Amino acid sequence: MNLKSAYNLIIAEKKAREGIAEQKYRKALLTYPLLLSAEKKVREAILDGTEKDIALAEKNKREVIIALGLDEKEFTPLPVCEKCGDSGIFEGNYCECVKKRMAKESINSPIPPFTFEESDLSLFRKDKELAERAYETMRIFCAKFPHTKNVNLLFIGNAGTGKTFLASCVANELERQGRNVLFLSAFRFNDICLKYHTSFDNARTDGLNAVIDAELLVIDDLGTESILKNVTKEYLYTVISERMNAGRHTIITTNLNESMLEARYGERIVSRLFTTRACLTLALTGEDLRR
Ligand SMILES: [Zn+2]
Structure with missing residues (x-):
């Protein structure tokens, strides 16, 4: 395996994680009307609110998530590599995580x-x-x-x-x-x-x-x-x-x-x-x- 294929794997895995998180969020929206209405308020604020409105709506949504006993990390997964945020690129070059990934694939x-x-x-x-x-x-x-x-x-x-x-x-x-x-x-x-x-x-x-x-x-x-x-x-x-x-x-x-x-x-x-x-x-x- 070369660096390019290791990079492709990292990108594909990032997309898979985002897809799973989105599925979980959609499911939660269907399950919890409170969350759905909080999400709607965020979208309304993004469409025609001030930055302050958006921040408030997002804060409210986070509070609803906590009050429902849900875990925010499930819906917006933290990046595996903090350095590049799983983009695979750091300062214009392949990130360290890509090189590590190549080594992993070889074993x-x-x-x-x-x-x-x-x-x-x-x-x-x-x-x-x-x-x-x-x-x-x-x-x-x-x-x-x-x-x-x-x-x-x-x-x-x-x-x-x-x-x-x-x-x-x-x-x-x-x-x-x-x-x-x-x-x-x-x-x-x-x-x-x-x-x-x-x-x-x-x-x-x-x-x-x-x-x-x-x-x-x-x-x-x-x-x-x-x-x-x-x-x-x-x-x-x-x-x-x-x-x-x-x-x-x-x-x-x-x-x-x-x-x-x-x-x-x-x-x-x-x-x-x-x-x-x-x-x-x-x-x-x-x-x-x-x-
Ligand atoms: Zn990285």
């Missing part, structure tokens, strides 16, 4: 093509209710993203219980919303960390930075990678910690339960990353859907 794995719309929960014969709850929780998560209660999500279950399936639904939905999503197998993640750890190239930071910067990072099938000394545990901790500090979301899928995670990665990682209030654990049972 990104394709997201498995599962979506909420096409997910068939009747596959979960034994634990259909559990699956339905998990899917509902994650649908709400996507609708609220990035303003969610939990930043870390852990999907636990045996092989074939639909963890990767659910993580893919979330990743695809957020990508559709114009979010910067990175989907990596645990093996791939390990590989990126190893490259960073062992190379002295100036560009070595690009891959790891892309992992830290993505708005949603999925690490799929944690526990299937090999434990590399000074790399696997250390970088897992650092990457997720840094992402947590920046309020960025991470989904980890694994076959391991909490005590197995602790045995493999150590108490520090499990207590900091997976057992805090910032982490939501969804257990997806033991039945293998592929049988």
